[in-house]
Amino acid sequence: MHEVAIVEDMFRIIMEVAKKEQLSRIDKVHFRIGKMMQVVPDLFRFAFDSAKEDTIAKDAELEIEYVPVKMQCRGCGHEFLVGDQSFYCPKCESSDLDMIQGKELLVQSIEGE
Amino acid sequence: MEIKVMKRVLDKNQDKAEQVRSLLREKSIKMYNFISSPGAGKTALLERTLAHMNGGIRIAIIEGDVSTDRDAQRLKQYNNPIVLINTEGGCHLDSNSIEQALAEFNLDELDAVFVENVGNLVCPTHFDLGETAKIALVSTSEGDDKPIKYPMLFRDAEAVILNKMDLLDYTNFNYQNFVKDLREVNPNVPLIETSCTRNTGLEEWYEWLRKKIGEK
Ligand SMILES: [Zn+2]
Numbered sequence: 001m002h003e004v005a006i007v008e009d010m011f012r013i014i015m016e017v018a019k020k021e022q023l024s025r026i027d028k029v030h031f032r033i034g035k036m037m038q039v040v041p042d043l044f045r046f047a048f049d050s051a052k053e054d055t056i057a058k059d060a061e062l063e064i065e066y067v068p069v070k071m072q073c074r075g076c077g078h079e080f081l082v083g084d085q086s087f088y089c090p091k092c093e094s095s096d097l098d099m100i101q102g103k104e105l106l107v108q109s110i111e112g113e
Numbered sequence: 114m115e116i117k118v119m120k121r122v123l124d125k126n127q128d129k130a131e132q133v134r135s136l137l138r139e140k141s142i143k144m145y146n147f148i149s150s151p152g153a154g155k156t157a158l159l160e161r162t163l164a165h166m167n168g169g170i171r172i173a174i175i176e177g178d179v180s181t182d183r184d185a186q187r188l189k190q191y192n193n194p195i196v197l198i199n200t201e202g203g204c205h206l207d208s209n210s211i212e213q214a215l216a217e218f219n220l221d222e223l224d225a226v227f228v229e230n231v232g233n234l235v236c237p238t239h240f241d242l243g244e245t246a247k248i249a250l251v252s253t254s255e256g257d258d259k260p261i262k263y264p265m266l267f268r269d270a271e272a273v274i275l276n277k278m279d280l281l282d283y284t285n286f287n288y289q290n291f292v293k294d295l296r297e298v299n300p301n302v303p304l305i306e307t308s309c310t311r312n313t314g315l316e317e318w319y320e321w322l323r324k325k326i327g328e329k
Contacts, residue, residue: 002236002240013118087268087297107120108117109119
């Protein structure tokens with residue numbers, strides 16, 4: 001249920017932006033989620049729909065972009081996407097890896113007037 | 114119109130966590146964030162550890178609980194400093210509540226802080242508390258698929274404890290599968306097998322802990 005906490009913080013951010021840009025209505029929120037963050041889409045959307053009630057985002061749509069987990073091997077430098085949770089370099093079989101993508105939780109942009 | 118934002122969510126928690134981390138480093142205190150499902154035996158493990166370390170390593174406890182102080186009551190008899198954080202239904206602790214809890218201890222008289230996080234394998238994993246390391250605790254009564262289902266925790270953990278080894282023969286927990294899956298996710302993490310009720314495997318855990326707490 002960290003979905004609720006993420007959405008709360010998302011609303012803090014988008015309301016700050018809306019205020020600064022003097023928006024009276026938010027129509028759309030573009031949000032990026034790394035696959036490693038284990039966000040359950042249904043719970044996330046439910047949390048979003050609950051949070052937007054009685055705000056200037058009450059009719060807003062949520063557009064989610066999911067980012068796959070990407071690793072870089074510290075041994076040979078090879079970069080690869082992690083498909084089936086197997087955290088080994090497919091080139092040299094090293095397990096000494098850096099996660100370079102997959103932990104994103106990012107408000108990319110909002111649309112509104 | 115579309116407005117570019119590009120702001121990370123939960124950044125405030127992260128910033129606070131970094132402040133906590135540097136405070137602990139300055140005071141040479143190690144903080145361990147214990148994460149498990151409910152009933153895996155976190156409190157039992159802490160009880161054993163406090164009894165064993167009795168004064169040798171000066172440990173304070175931060176106890177995160179959803180609604181009761183039952184676990185905190187169990188730990189109180191060991192005379193270690195303890196602070197209860199009641200999350201009132203919240204599924205995880207955050208760095209802000211940890212900072213407040215730490216303010217209640219005399220940090221100059223501590224070697225380590227153990228944080229018993231809320232019983233849940235997902236949410237606590239995503240909130241950095243400023244800890245030195247996360248410890249993942251699983252038990253044989255829970256099913257062997259935890260590493261595959263919760264890869265983030267098992268990748269982040271600096272030690273994995275498999276508890277209730279005494280019950281292994283009475284459950285459908287597949288030990289080989291568990292180890293295989295854990296190694297897929299995290300090939301190098303120490304796996305410590307314990308039974309807190311039978312007092313087995315704990316020596317290895319204490320050894321690990323003593324070594325870590327002694328490290329600069
Ligand atoms: Zn490689």
